[in-house]
Amino acid sequence: MPAHSSHLLQPLDIGCFAVLKRSYGQLVEKKMRLGVNHIDKLDFLEAYPVARLEAFKSETIQNSFTAAGLVPLYPDRVLSKLNIQLRTPTPPSIITPSSRGSEWEPKTPTNHIQLLKQASSIKALLRQRSRSPPSPLNSAINQVLKACQMTMQSAAILEKEVHDLRSENEKKKQKKTRSRKQIPATEGLSVQEATALIVQPEEVIEPPRPQVRAHREAPLLPRTRALPKCGACGNQGHRRDACPDRPRI
Numbered sequence: 001m002p003a004h005s006s007h008l009l010q011p012l013d014i015g016c017f018a019v020l021k022r023s024y025g026q027l028v029e030k031k032m033r034l035g036v037n038h039i040d041k042l043d044f045l046e047a048y049p050v051a052r053l054e055a056f057k058s059e060t061i062q063n064s065f066t067a068a069g070l071v072p073l074y075p076d077r078v079l080s081k082l083n084i085q086l087r088t089p090t091p092p093s094i095i096t097p098s099s100r101g102s103e104w105e106p107k108t109p110t111n112h113i114q115l116l117k118q119a120s121s122i123k124a125l126l127r128q129r130s131r132s133p134p135s136p137l138n139s140a141i142n143q144v145l146k147a148c149q150m151t152m153q154s155a156a157i158l159e160k161e162v163h164d165l166r167s168e169n170e171k172k173k174q175k176k177t178r179s180r181k182q183i184p185a186t187e188g189l190s191v192q193e194a195t196a197l198i199v200q201p202e203e204v205i206e207p208p209r210p211q212v213r214a215h216r217e218a219p220l221l222p223r224t225r226a227l228p229k230c231g232a233c234g235n236q237g238h239r240r241d242a243c244p245d246r247p248r249i
Contacts, residue, residue, distance in 0.1 A: 009078065015064030020055035027051060034161075034168045042175065112152050119145045 109115040231240040
């Protein structure tokens with residue numbers, strides 16, 4: 001296989017892998033716009049299946065083999081891509097003001113396309129009725145049209161951002177409320193038993209209540225002071241200076 005030709009010869013590189021890369025990149029870019037700067041395992045497992053379903057379709061796989069010239073076998077399809085062929089663009093169809101005015105029905109525009117269609121129809125009717133050069137009325141219509149376009153675009157962008165932010169906040173809430181309870185089991189569990197244990201609400205551990213004492217403690221009595229002790233005779237009830245056995249002078 002020649003160098004730098006896998007994007008022309010290998011079917012997966014032509015169709016499937018390119019679509020997978022583009023789809024996954026769009027999903028990651030969408031999260032980055034919402035302020036998510038880190039893609040964890042749960043985000044990857046959520047985004048990759050969506051991108052894979054978009055890439056590995058039967059139609060995409062068949063088109064990849066057809067583009068590679070394998071099924072059906074047609075080598076010139078690949079060789080022709082190496083040559084640059086200039087094609088003359090097809091001129092757009094010309095719509096006359098009369099035909100445009102006949103198809104137009106006055107309705108309130110609800111999106112950008114309807115607004116442009118109604119504005120072009122109004123301009124065509126003005127040109128059809130007045131053969132004079134463009135008047136200030138056309139400039140006023142263009143200014144109103146531009147203001148309406150800016151308003152519609154801003155409203156659409158805000159609506160999309162609000163919807164995406166609400167979806168992302170809901171996913172974060174689900175991550176926070178996910179149960180992290182461990183399932184104690186010495187032996188293997190069936191799928192039904194594990195599901196039943198997960199669905200069960202977590203037990204709420206109540207704090208222990210203080211025990212009420214059955215008997216009240218007796219009130220503390222004041223301490224009684226001990227009687228003085230004599231230092232001469234050793235008896236209690238008097239001091240040394242009042243001892244009866246003290247010799248008299």
